[in-house]
Amino acid sequence: MKKPNILLIYTGGTIGMIKDPKTKALRAFDFGHLIEKIPELNLLDCHINTTSFENPIDSSNMNTEHWVKCAEIIEDNYKDFDGFVVLHGSDTMSYTASALSFMLEELNKPVVLTGSQLPIGDLRTDAKENLITAIQIASLTEKGKPVIQEVTLYFEYKLYRGNRTTKINAEHFEAFTSLNYPELIESGVHLNINRDVLYKPLAKKKLRVHKVLNTNVVILKLFPGISESILRSILESENLQGIVLETYGAGNTSDEKWFVDLLKVAIKKGIHIINVTQCSGGSVLMGQYQSSAQLKKIGVISGKDITTEAAITKLMYLLSLNLSKKSFKNVFQTAIRGEIT
Ligand code: ASP
Numbered sequence: 395m396k397k398p399n400i401l402l403i404y405t406g407g408t409i410g411m412i413k414d415p416k417t418k419a420l421r422a423f424d425f426g427h428l429i430e431k432i433p434e435l436n437l438l439d440c441h442i443n444t445t446s447f448e449n450p451i452d453s454s455n456m457n458t459e460h461w462v463k464c465a466e467i468i469e470d471n472y473k474d475f476d477g478f479v480v481l482h483g484s485d486t487m488s489y490t491a492s493a494l495s496f497m498l499e500e501l502n503k504p505v506v507l508t509g510s511q512l513p514i515g516d517l518r519t520d521a522k523e524n525l526i527t528a529i530q531i532a533s534l535t536e537k538g539k540p541v542i543q544e545v546t547l548y549f550e551y552k553l554y555r556g557n558r559t560t561k562i563n564a565e566h567f568e569a570f571t572s573l574n575y576p577e578l579i580e581s582g583v584h585l586n587i588n589r590d591v592l593y594k595p596l597a598k599k600k601l602r603v604h605k606v607l608n609t610n611v612v613i614l615k616l617f618p619g620i621s622e623s624i625l626r627s628i629l630e631s632e633n634l635q636g637i638v639l640e641t642y643g644a645g646n647t648s649d650e651k652w653f654v655d656l657l658k659v660a661i662k663k664g665i666h667i668i669n670v671t672q673c674s675g676g677s678v679l680m681g682q683y684q685s686s687a688q689l690k691k692i693g694v695i696s697g698k699d700i701t702t703e704a705a706i707t708k709l710m711y712l713l714s715l716n717l718s719k720k721s722f723k724n725v726f727q728t729a730i731r732g733e734i735t
Contacts, residue, residue, distance in 0.1 A: 398440045398476040398533040403467050405460065405490075406450030407483025409510040409521045420513065425450065431514045432522055440533040443475070453483025453509075456490060458607045458710065464490070465497045468505065469603045477504040477532030477540060481525070484509045484561055484569050487547060491556025492704040495545040495731040496711040499602040502595045504532040504542035507556060508549060511567055520567045524549060527581050534585070544593035544732065546578060553579035555593065557704040557733040560674065573675030574699040574735065593732045608635060608713035613706055615640040615672060622652050629660045636666040636709040638702060645669045645678030645696065646685045658692040666713070666722060670697035670705045677735070695726050697734075704733040 404410060404425045411420040425446040429435065435442060445467060451460065468478050482490055491507050498505065508528040510521035528548040534541040545556040550568040558575040580586045610633045614625075628634075637660070641647050647654075661667060669678050669689060677699035680690040690696075697705045708730075712722055728734070 398535065399474065400440050400442050400477050400479060400529055400532050401467075401471050401475040402442055402444040402479050402481065402529070403464065404444065404446040404450060404481045405453070405456075405464060405483075406447060407453050407481060407485075407487075407509045408513055409481050409483075409508075409525070410450065411513045412515060413513070432525065434522065434526060435529070438526065438529055438533070440529065442529065445471075451483070453486040453490070456483075456486045458493075458609060461490060461493045461497065461607065462605045465494060465603050465605065468494075468498065469601065472503070472601055475503070476535070477542075478506070479525070479528045479532050480505065480507045482507050482509050484511065484549070488556070488559040488561055488570065488701065488703040489707060491545050491547045491559060492701070492733070493607070493707040493710070495557040495704075495733065496708055497604045497607075498545065499604060500595060500599040501545065501601060502540070502543045502598060504534075504540050505545045505556075506532045506542070506553070507545070507547045511565075511569060520550065523551075527551075527585075531579060531585065534587075541587060542578070542592065543595050551581040552577045553581075555591075555732055557707075557731055558701060560701050560703060562674065571674070574677070574701075575732075604711060604714070606714040607707075607710040609710060610635040611637065611706060611709050611713070613638045613640065613702060616642065616647060620648075622656070625653070625656055629656055629665070634660075634665055635713055636668070638668045638670055638697070638705045638709060639694070640672045640702060641669055641678070641686070642672060644676065644682050644686070645671060645680050645689070646683050647689060649685045649688055654688050654692065657689070657694065661693045664719070666709065666719075666726070667694045668697045668700075668705050668709060668726065669694050670700055670702055693723075695723050698727065700734050708733065
């Protein structure tokens with residue numbers, strides 16, 4: 395059987411960093427150095443080609459142009475490769491995984507993002523296992539078809555649906571979680587594939603890559619004591635077109651008149667407001683409490699159980715499609731890449 399071709403795309407992040415011998419600070423990214431450190435890659439049952447961002451970045455510098463660059467690398471190489479592994483800093487990996495899931499429509503090959511908490515050259519590094527298993531997962535086929543046909547994230551023995559993940563720990567090797575969706579694969583002695591929860595593209599269509607993302611958006615986290623004047627100035631910001639509103643519990647907010655009125659005016663002006671919960675897990679259920687019933691009435695969109703990362707990137711993507719107000723709401727509340735239950 396033909397060995398799968400895997401493209402390794404290096405964007406930056408701790409995985410390829412080295413310690414400055416003088417300052418001990420992590421700096422510089424060196425892709426050559428990364429490959430050199432893992433001779434084990436030669437033992438894998440696949441062909442690996444590599445490519446790198448010209449200037450690899452700490453993922454805290456990630457922006458929509460980098461996402462487009464990444465999507466274009468996948469697009470340009472889509473025919474020639476069976477799977478893609480994207481090496482990425484962990485800080486914004488969930489945002490990138492979410493963004494790519496929306497940008498790559500009709501994807502039917504694996505895209506696996508991974509990285510590490512410790513550089514590849516560190517004795518106790520988590521990078522080797524993450525990288526090697528990510529490549530193995532991207533190489534998995536059954537009956538001539540790739541097992542994974544979606545954008546995923548692999549970290550510390552678990553493969554997740556990318557747009558369901560959140561970084562939850564800056565210290566532990568287990569840095570990510572997916573509280574509202576089960577793991578796709580767990581790596582132990584065997585790779586245990588949870589087949590029932592894998593994304594199954596409906597028909598074999600051609601990959602369509604969306605390269606326009608609208609950044610006239612903001613994430614607004616509510617807190618007790620939020621001031622009317624500050625909220626007003628945010629809602630009246632020039633060009634603002636969409637807000638991910640992080641609310642309490644099952645989608646609750648203050649029901650004070652000034653607060654609801656400010657949101658109402660913004661929605662009337664055409665700003666889309668998405669209600670997502672500040673809780674790490676669970677779902678928004680507008681109307682369950684009186685404090686959220688009014689939100690539903692004034693046209694706030696329910697993000698249901700979507701993550702903040704997926705909500706903001708879905709907002710950027712949908713805004714670029716120029717949908718009518720009604721279909722924007724319908725599409726937002728519907729799963730288009732498995733991001734909502
Ligand atoms: N600051 C780093 C980054 O996100 C952290 C990491 O790679 O884990 O690029």
